[in-house]
Amino acid sequence: MRIVLMGPPGAGKGTQAALLENKYNLIHLSTGEILRKEIKEDSSLGHQAKTFMDKGQLVPDTLLLEMMERRLKNPDCDGGYLLDGFPRTIPQAEGLAVSLDKLDLSLDYAISLFADELELVYRLVLRGKNSGRSDDTPDVIRDRQRIYWEHTAPVLGFYRSKGLLKEIDGIGSIDEVFNRIVDVVEK
Ligand code: ADP
Secondary structure (H helix, E strand, C coil): CEEEEECCCCCCHHHHHHHHHHHHCCEEEEHHHHHHHHHHCCCHHHHHHHHHHHCCCCCCHHHHHHHHHHHHHCHHHCCCEEEECCCCCHHHHHHHHHHHHHCCCCCCEEEEEECCHHHHHHHHHHHHHHHCCCCCCHHHHHHHHHHHHHHHHHHHHHHHHCCCEEEEECCCCHHHHHHHHHHHHHC
């Protein structure tokens, strides 16, 4: 199974991704995590990404597409994967479609978690107190949400038009939300 998991910052993608990974034996590929690791290792990619990430801005599409095309060719992806945080723009969604085509593969679902904006800011400010993430501060959170609506929300339309989009209410307990996802995936 190949799944794209989408949703505004704070919608609970990371939490649900971990549960899905477990249940369906998928590889969880979070571009945010991959980039944070690159920064920690002080790689050239990490260096290029850091200035954008600290400001809550998107890392340029070309960097993301190169990184992900390479990653998805890795044999550990053969059993299926869950993409978390990618694609985040229309060019990324188109680029992913081209990469998959080259491998003669396609996506099964694009799952979109939606939730009330205020609830999301509240969740993220709380997380920021524990996560130590440099981009979990109120100002940067607002910027990340604005960028989501501007650049990432259009990707929902892209997948809707392909019949892949499944929209799921992200408010509720972790288990409740997970069960909604499982229902959709197993239907
Ligand atoms: P969030 O909780 O906001 O979804 P992520 O961990 O997915 O956070 O991403 C953190 C940051 O990493 C983003 O704000 C952005 O700067 C960068 N990033 C991650 N994925 C992408 C992507 N697909 N395209 C561009 N930038 C990305």
